[in-house]
Amino acid sequence: MPRFSVIVTAYNVQAYLTDCLRSVLTQTYDDLELIVVDDCSPDGCGAVADEFAAHEQRVTAVHLRENSGLGPARNAGLARATGDYVVFLDGDGTFVPGALQSLADRLKETGGPDVLVYDFDRTYWSGETVRNTFAAPLAEDGPASFQLSDRPNLLTYLITASNKAYRREFVERQGLTFPSGHHTDTAWTYPVLMTAESITTLDRVCTHHQQRRPGLSPTDRGHMDLFDQYDRVFAFVDERPALDRWRPVLHRRMLDHLAALVATDGPVSRGSRAEFFRRARAHHRRYRAPGAAGRSRSRRGHRLLRLGAHRTHHVLRTSRLLRERSGRVAATLLRAVRSGVLRLHYAVQRRLPVRADHAVFAAFGHRGYTSDPAAIERKVRELAPRLRTAWISHAAHQHSVPIGTRRLRPGTFAYWTAIARAKYLVSNADFDRRLVKRRRQILLQTHYGTPLRSPDIELPDRPEAAGDTDAGRLLADADRWDYSLSANRHSTLVQEKAYPSAGTTLEYGHPRNDIFQRATAGDVARLRRSLGIPEGFTAVLYAPANRDYRHSPHQPLDLERVVQSLGPRFVLLSRARHAYGTQVPYPPHPRVLDVSGHPSTETLCLASDALITDFSSLMFDYANLDRPIVVHCDDQEAAEAAQGTYFDLRSCPPGPVTHTQEELIDTFALGHWRGSRSARLRTAFRARFCPYDDGRAAERVVRHVFLGEQGGVPLPLPQEERSPAPPAP
Template sequence: LGLHRTFRALLRAAALRRRAAGAATGVLRALRAVLLQAHYRVQLCLPVRADRAVFAAYWGRGYGCSPGALEAAFREVAPHIRTAWIARPEHRDTVPAGVRRLTPGTAAYWTALARSKYLVNNVNFDRRLVKRPAQVFVQTQHGTPLKHMGLDLQEHPAAARGMDFAELLRNTAKWDYVLSGNRHTTLTWERVYPGRYTTLEYGLPRNDVFQRATPADVARLRAALGVPEGAVALLYAPTHRDHRRTQQPPLDLERLLCRLGPRFVVLARAHCFHDGPLDSAAPLTGEGGGRVIDVSGHPSVEELCLASDALITDYSSLMFDYANLDRPIVLLTDDWAAYEAVRGVYFDVRECPPGAVVHSADELADLLSGEHWRGADSARLRAAFRERFCPWDDGRAAERVVRHVVLGQRDEASGLPPVVPPGRRRPAPSRAATAHGRSRLATVPQPAGPQTVTESR
């Protein structure tokens, strides 16, 4: 109808409405933040509850890692302590039934932080946390350090982008206990995270499940992931590269599987810093489909370790945990020089590896096509590695931590469980070893129809 002025007026009105709505939302958010902090300050004036503990892991990503193992141990060993778990809404389903769920940024969340006696995390809580004298902060960390961490990152600006080292020291001052899985970890943490905390050399609670799981548990986990009976499942878990803009790994998994044959499948696990999948992986079913299974979104890396028959990684600290299973480990170190220069490492893992070391994808395929990767030489390397880096991971680390921190049991005379030496432990066996032995491996069903693999992938 030629009503251009009316049309322009409506456009301006719509834009004004959007700006007004945005401003109102911003004001409401600011007001809510002020009210929540006022609520927190009031809670800080109230007594600490000695029968409360609050847990979190990986910035609210869900239940798991060492804090998850400790939460379960709290309920078993110290049932008088009421536990709560902090998880973002999309991860609330990972929290077990019977454990109180807390959403970050709510009034209940701030109340728990202000009044719970025990605070347990594998990273740090909100920087606005006020650590009260009556509270006990247990910092579990999340692995054995190969790459440089903490204050050592001051020498590696590419890896330390955005890191506030003054804030790091303020957070460290809040810790009362730090968990360690070996002497290397103890000496490293006490240097790069200086503080007045006590180091508990009891092992890593998240690794307890490796000694406690049964063959039936392993079979159940493999079935849930869709791994066919008799398949050799390789867990591929590369670490994060600070020097790369994209984290797509150079290893072509489909091409690797094409060379290895139908008895192998790959469980592809992206680093927790990445939101997307590691590779274009289709779910595997018994009737057919791809043999690369994307498990990046699986909530428990410990369950993935149990479901696999071997680990392929590069410089990930997962190798130190996986060694507890006494299953083959292969290191792909094709970009070691770049990783060492950008991130920094505490020792050259190629000189004391947990298994075979390869330098390219072709070497990896050649190795896995034979038997050396799971032979006697690899077993000897793995045993030495386990003796050095897994001295206390005997399945009772979480229990020892709870008995020390909550019940005051500091030694074996007061009730602390003794450590079982690595040679006497019996970790959960892999499914391939249990069902078929190490030299007899079944064939994985081939996908229906012809299959081609593009060399350029």
């Protein structure tokens, strides 16, 4: 008897079915049977199911003689299930790596409940993946298992059958089956939750739900079936008097459900709304119960449904759309007027004298006080206190700007005044394209990091990664640079070729890395405590690079499996790149800490004991700490072909190189990640790419650019005389 029976129904999903079945069969937890139900699909779904069944004994292919719909197809799978727990998966959905292992662990922790509810995300045809936004009922605090009466807000969660694991004995004992029709999940989920004696939750994304393109979804007539499904739900309650207390809740949820459908444009067309409202009114009158009043935010929608007032609904909806359209027009006009006034203001400010004692700083995306510009700004306040500094950032990040530094928001009058009149402008990204550089202004470009992959300006012949890159604009920006900061000879050669300009290259090192030479053991311990790293644990920072040629996040590792394989005294710090946002798609193991939103990369480096990365320039910074680095590239050829690299990382790596998850785990298990060969590779890498990162890079920049002391710039310390911050004991 397997632990899980995974039932996949397939109808007109031949393009997705192979990926769906592979996502099941490649799970690290393999105590399962896979039942594929071909609902007499007219495409190749049946052939795909047979092919998998022929090569994998865990797969059973079931072919229905006629198309019967989702509900009966699932019932056909249930009739053949032998597992302890049953899990449903749509033929165009997929399991997240490690999903079944997470389900098995949670079921074991909670004593084998009747139902386990977990989370999902939506995957769109464009490749974008968005996690469900209504996951609050899945919080794992409180009792490990409970009944619906202990957490009735589960009924507000999405009514779907494919985000739950069901104990098969419970399903059979209650005689639960799927009805026919379009909204079969409604008549299945409510009875399941109401009759389950024990329920538990898992606050983790376990499945991807495929979202079809607009126009490919079922027609509005399919939503009329919703009334029949609620008839079945209330009939189920009629047969079980003990469930009668749920009538008010079900009535309210029914009205919520119906109101949500008519509130959007697609599901119920204008031609069928009159019928929809008539049926909604009849259902309200038939099933209303004391205590079923709607919440304040939905009360008007409930009232319209109860009255069957489709014309009033249409008038109110039209009025709302007109107000929104008028608001958008007014906002557009206001933006145009404000833009014109700002342009005039900037033109006036450019005719006023340049302020020799003002300096303006910014970092990539105006996200906050960070990177090389921040390190230079700190050193300016120390060595040149006569200068008045300002930092440009969005409002959400202005709290990161230190006291004593003026805060500027991009696009404001103060912003345009500052960049029009400040003598010094410093950034690690493109300057505002509307900036008109004045003769006495000095622009310092610090760049983002040591280049391993081709910079944006060299991507026009690589359309997969180029996106909307404007090479002409990048060159025009480079023409305004007075100084270009470089960390090493490699960076100098790449930058001068990629961005030919009349500016002076300052090969001084990365100021942001000064902290690696200045931090103490006490600083490291404090930073580790702030991140929640337990004392005595080995912290490994996992920081992969963006995959610019992909629309969705690249997930090469099952972080839960990796951290379990490394051992009980390891912690993984997972840092997702900014291009995909700060939200981690799958909140994993308790020893996997999501640090994607942490504002300081330097803090994460200091707090960790080792780094796992791929094509990220972070490896060049991390090498200054002289701590182990493992390069994990599972798609090296694809990444190199899409964006290109300046040298073969395999010829000069900072540590061991792995290509599969198993190789990575073995590298740690066998100790190669911190062995003698790893140390030799790291030493050679540091000598090549970190010659100036001695803790005084910011001082060199400030003395040259801001103080004009070219002759007083300190020489870099030899590698053997440097003392990087010690790792945690």
